[in-house]
Amino acid sequence: xxADFQLPIADWHWNGTGWEFPKKVPYRPIGxxxxxxxxxxxxxxxxxxxxxxxxxxxxxxxxxxxxMGPQHPSTHGVLRLELVLDGETVVKAKPDIGxxxxxxxxxFEYKKYQQGIVITDxxxxxxxxxxxxxxxxxxxxxxxxxxxxxxxxxxxxTCELQRIASHLVWLGTHALDIGAMSVFFxxxxxxxxxxNLIEAASGxxxxxxxxxIGGLMMDLPPGFERRTxxxxxxxxxxxxxxxxxxxxNRIFQKRTQGVxxxxxxxxxxWGLSGPSLRGSGVALDIRRANPYTGYENYDFEVPTEQDCDxxxxxxxxxxxMKESHRIVTQALARLKPGxxxxxxxxxxxxxxxxxxxxxxxxxxxxxxxxxxxDVPAGEFYMxxxxxxxxxxxxxxxxxxxxxxRVHFRGPSxxxxxxxxxxxxxAMIADIVAIIGSLDIVLGEIDR
Amino acid sequence: MTTGSDNEQELSAQPSNAVQDPITPSQLVTAxxxxxxxxxxxxxxxxxxxxxxxxxxxxxxxxxxxxxxxxSRFDFLADLCGVDxxxxxEPRFEVNYHLFSTTKYHRxxxxxxxxxxxxxxxxxxxIWRTANWHERETFDLLGVVFEGHPDLRRILLPDDWxxxxxxxxxxxxxxxxxxxx
Numbered sequence: 001x002x003a004d005f006q007l008p009i010a011d012w013h014w015n016g017t018g019w020e021f022p023k024k025v026p027y028r029p030i031g032x033x034x035x036x037x038x039x040x041x042x043x044x045x046x047x048x049x050x051x052x053x054x055x056x057x058x059x060x061x062x063x064x065x066x067x068m069g070p071q072h073p074s075t076h077g078v079l080r081l082e083l084v085l086d087g088e089t090v091v092k093a094k095p096d097i098g099x100x101x102x103x104x105x106x107x108f109e110y111k112k113y114q115q116g117i118v119i120t121d122x123x124x125x126x127x128x129x130x131x132x133x134x135x136x137x138x139x140x141x142x143x144x145x146x147x148x149x150x151x152x153x154x155x156x157x158t159c160e161l162q163r164i165a166s167h168l169v170w171l172g173t174h175a176l177d178i179g180a181m182s183v184f185f186x187x188x189x190x191x192x193x194x195x196n197l198i199e200a201a202s203g204x205x206x207x208x209x210x211x212x213i214g215g216l217m218m219d220l221p222p223g224f225e226r227r228t229x230x231x232x233x234x235x236x237x238x239x240x241x242x243x244x245x246x247x248x249n250r251i252f253q254k255r256t257q258g259v260x261x262x263x264x265x266x267x268x269x270w271g272l273s274g275p276s277l278r279g280s281g282v283a284l285d286i287r288r289a290n291p292y293t294g295y296e297n298y299d300f301e302v303p304t305e306q307d308c309d310x311x312x313x314x315x316x317x318x319x320x321m322k323e324s325h326r327i328v329t330q331a332l333a334r335l336k337p338g339x340x341x342x343x344x345x346x347x348x349x350x351x352x353x354x355x356x357x358x359x360x361x362x363x364x365x366x367x368x369x370x371x372x373x374d375v376p377a378g379e380f381y382m383x384x385x386x387x388x389x390x391x392x393x394x395x396x397x398x399x400x401x402x403x404x405r406v407h408f409r410g411p412s413x414x415x416x417x418x419x420x421x422x423x424x425x426a427m428i429a430d431i432v433a434i435i436g437s438l439d440i441v442l443g444e445i446d447r
Numbered sequence: 448m449t450t451g452s453d454n455e456q457e458l459s460a461q462p463s464n465a466v467q468d469p470i471t472p473s474q475l476v477t478a479x480x481x482x483x484x485x486x487x488x489x490x491x492x493x494x495x496x497x498x499x500x501x502x503x504x505x506x507x508x509x510x511x512x513x514x515x516x517x518x519s520r521f522d523f524l525a526d527l528c529g530v531d532x533x534x535x536x537e538p539r540f541e542v543n544y545h546l547f548s549t550t551k552y553h554r555x556x557x558x559x560x561x562x563x564x565x566x567x568x569x570x571x572x573x574i575w576r577t578a579n580w581h582e583r584e585t586f587d588l589l590g591v592v593f594e595g596h597p598d599l600r601r602i603l604l605p606d607d608w609x610x611x612x613x614x615x616x617x618x619x620x621x622x623x624x625x626x627x628x
Contacts, residue, residue, distance in 0.1 A: 098603040103619075105588070106612060110619050141494055268522055268549055271577025282549060289552040380494055381545050381556065383525060392526045392545065404533075409526035409545070417580040446603060 063091060070099050074177040074432040077442030079416070081431065088427050093420045100446035108406035112372035113139050114213055116406065121207035123408060124444040126169050129162040129198070130386035131444075132211040135406070137292060138382035138395040139213050142375050143347060150338035151215040152294045157331035158201060158210060159293075160324040161228070164235070165194040166387035166439075167317050167324075174314070174436035175246055178255050183245050190238050193231045200224055214348035215341035225332060232329055239321055247318075256310040260422040260434035263308055270418035273411050274389025275320060276438055279313035281306040286385035298327050310437040317439070347373050372401030388412055388439050410444035470518050472497045472555045479512070486512075498556045503568045506544075506559050510574045513546060513555070521546035521555060524571070527581035529589040531615045539563040540591055544571070561591060570596040588613035 069080040078099035084092035104123065108116050120131035133155060140147065147155075172187035195205045200221050202208035210217050246252050262272070267280040277284055285302040287295040303319035305312035341348045349368055350361035367373075379396040389411030396405040415438045423434050473492055476499045480487040486509050489500040501509050513521045526545040533539070544557040559568050570593040571578045582593040583602040590611035593599060601608060610617055 098601075098605070101603040103612060106617075106619060109615075144494075269576050271524060271575065284549050290554070378493055379498075379543075380496065381526065381543075381554075383547075383554075390525060394526065394528055394543065394545070396530055405528075405530045407526070407528040407530075409528070413580065413584075414577055417577060421576075 068428075068431070069096075075435060076173065076440055079435075079440070079442055079445075081419075083428065083431070085428060088429070090423055090426050090428055090431060093423045093431065095416055095419055097416070097442070097445050100442050102447070104447045105406055105408065108403055110402065112401050113375060113403060114368070114372065116403065117209050117212065118207065120408075121204075121209055122443060123410065123447055124166075124386065124388065124391070124412065124441045125206055126166040126441055127162055127387040128206065128208055129159050129210060130166075130384060130391060131408075132209060133159055133293070134382050134384045134386070134391050134393040134408075135395070136211045136213050137384070138380050138393045139375060139403075140342075141380045141382060142378050142395060142397055143213070143344070144376075145214050145342045145344055145347065147215060147293075147342055148339045149294075150219075150336060151340040151342075153331050153334050153336075154201075154216060154220060154340065155211060155293050156295065156298065157228070157328055157335070158198065160327045160331070161194050161197060163324045163387040164321050164328075165191045165198075167321050168194075170317060170387075170436075170439040171242060171246075174433075174439075175252070177432045177436045178252060180246060180249065180252060183242060186238070186241060186245065190235065197224065197228055197231065200227065212341075212348070214344050215339075219340045220335075225335065228328065228332060232325060232332075235325055236322065239318065239325075243318065246314075253311065255430075255433055256314060256437070257307070258309055258311075259426060259430045260310045260437060261308045262418065262422050266421060267308075267418070270421060271414040272389070272418055273414065274385065274387070275313055275316045276389060276415050276418075278302065278304045278316045279437075280308045286383050286390055290383060292382075292384060298330050300324075300327050310433050313437040374399060374401055375403070383409075386411055388441070388444075389415060408444070408447060410447065412438075412440040412442075413445045413447075416440050416445055469551070469553075472519075472553050475519055476555065479509075496554070496556060498558055500558045500560065503559045503561060506557070507569045507571060507574070509557065510544065510546075510571050514574055519555075520548045520550050522575075523547040523549050524575035524577050524581070525554070527571075527578055527585065529585035529591050529613070531589055531613060534616050537562065540566050540589060542568060542585065542591060566590060567592045567594055569594050572596055587611070590614065 063084055063086050065082060065084050067080060068083055069075040070078040075081065080096040080099070082094040082096060083090055104119050107119055111119070116135060117132055120135045121128040123131050168187040168191040172184035175183035198208050198210070199205045201224060202210035202217060262270070262280055264280045264282050267277050268282065272280070273284070281304050283302045283304045288302055300323045303316050303323065305315050345360070345364045347368070350365050354361040355365055375397040377397055377399040379394065381392055381394045383390050383392040390409065391411055392409035394405070394407040394409070395403055398404040419434065419438065423431050426434065473490065476487060476490050476497055480490060485502070486505045487499045487501055491498040491500070513519045523546070524544065525547040526543070528543050530541045530543065531539065532541060538560040540561040540563070542559045542561065546555045546557065561568060566589075568591065570582055572582065573595075579596070579598070580602060582596055583599060585591050586593060586599055587601040587603050588611055600606070604612060
């Protein structure tokens with residue numbers, strides 16, 4: 001009874017003698033669609049559904065669009081992916097971001113320079129000290145401040161500890177996404193030790209705000225070096241433990257080798273940086289290329305892998321943890337007593353004791369807190385090697401106590417933009433592995 | 448610096464000399480300005496950074512040249528960000544391109560100044576694909592239109608958002624609670 005139904009015109013075709021509707025009736029209604037006829041709900045399979053009610057996924061009948069996230073656990077936050085699938089193969093992947101957008105860059109323009117530090121903590125919340133460092137160094141550059149040796153060494157030391165902590169979260173969640181549960185617990189056991197160290201130094205575990213414009217919030221507490229040594233002594237063994245859990249695992253290898261391939265040229269073109277770029281064989285590390293905070297004085301390697309896949313990025317990060325361990329060891333050996341704040345009374349808050357004795361220290365303290373300090377007009381782009389790649393902070397000042405513009409070039413943001421290039425043509429289960437290998441943090445992407 | 452092959456020969460013959468004489472971004476930009484006076488209107492150097500101000504019509508040509516020329520090789524677009532200089536400023540907007548070379552490790556900033564009436568500039572997505580999201584973000588937050596961009600949609604804010612949130616005349620707390628609309 002074709003005449004009873006309005007059929008889509010496009011489905012009619014000329015068979016030589018007359019117009020005919022295709023014999024192959026479109027199939028596959030979405031889900032377990034139920035037709036409501038009156039009050040009786042009948043299952044779709046028992047009712048002869050008129051064709052115009054059937055949903056056909058254009059253009060191939062086999063493609064369908066699904067929305068992965070924003071609550072999907074393997075998207076590491078609130079990332080939504082619009083995936084066009086052909087069977088299980090991803091034809092098209094479209095990341096949709098902005099669910100965590102809080103207008104941080106706008107907020108910077110309404111806060112004094114020193115108040116901006118706490119905002120940076122909340123961007124890449126797995127690597128807050130790196131964010132602190134990039135922002136603080138950009139402002140220090142505009143102010144032309146000299147940072148004392150001890151403060152620089154402590155910055156390197158804590159930043160490398162933070163890099164290990166960030167990589168540990170990556171490792172745990174990446175393995176968890178792929179199905180290896182126990183790695184997560186081992187990683188978080190080690191990370192806990194680092195967070196305890198950072199808490200001892202700064203008072204904060206996730207949001208330390210330890211670096212201030214002109215130096216550090218305060219010196220390291222007594223016993224910090226001993227506790228760091230304790231951590232370092234056991235850490236290399238823990239890395240070997242992670243290797244025994246994952247590296248020889250055949251399932252893990254099959255899930256990661258040859259997946260999410262991006263060539264070196266493509267990776268550079270897409271702006272990938274950090275371990276994701278080094279997994280494609282490009283030995284680029286900002287700590288080497290444009291050294292900052294005295295990284296040129298440390299002896300470390302820049303690990304690269306040639307395979308360009310998830311496995312290569314995994315190996316790069318595993319090796320990086322050992323390199324960071326080396327840098328921390330060197331920084332510990334280098335720690336010498338000295339000031340941790342620059343000699344700039346108009347910028348750096350005075351010591352509590354000095355405020356009780358000196359009138360000018362009290363005045364400076366009041367002025368810095370109440371009015372802030374003026375930063376000479378100018379602009380600066382400060383790139384650092386954060387745990388996920390190049391973190392660039394662009395600060396523009398028009399001469400007042402508040403910045404005119406602060407822009408964060410988050411490595412996660414740029415690395416995620418390359419996700420379609422890596423994942424199109426892969427299986428849907430591989431998407432999970434690829435996202436894990438990029439090590440994204442949505443707090444930094446959405447800002 | 449001569450052509451690529453000559454340069455390689457020089458490197459193999461006198462490695463110490465070649466290392467001592469790398470061309471700096473400021474020399475590069477001034478040479479480029481001499482060669483193409485219409486490409487670069489001004490060169491600024493401050494705090495160890497070089498900024499070249501480029502007319503908006505020329506940005507694609509300049510970027511394409513800097514990416515491929517053997518002495519510059521800026522193959523990595525590190526960052527692209529827009530700035531609102533203030534409501535009363537003229538030109539009001541600027542777009543900064545932070546270039547980086549993965550082989551020579553030098554950096555350069557290109558700056559395009561845009562009027563409030565027509566904040567439009569050509570896209571550089573066909574030169575560096577990474578510019579795609581950066582340009583979308585700049586469009587979303589500042590309203591700078593990148594002509595020729597393959598997919599110029601909002602990226603951080605919802606599609607039906609009114610206005611551009613990073614402009615100086617957009618209030619910090621917005622006009623009204625978004626959820627009440």
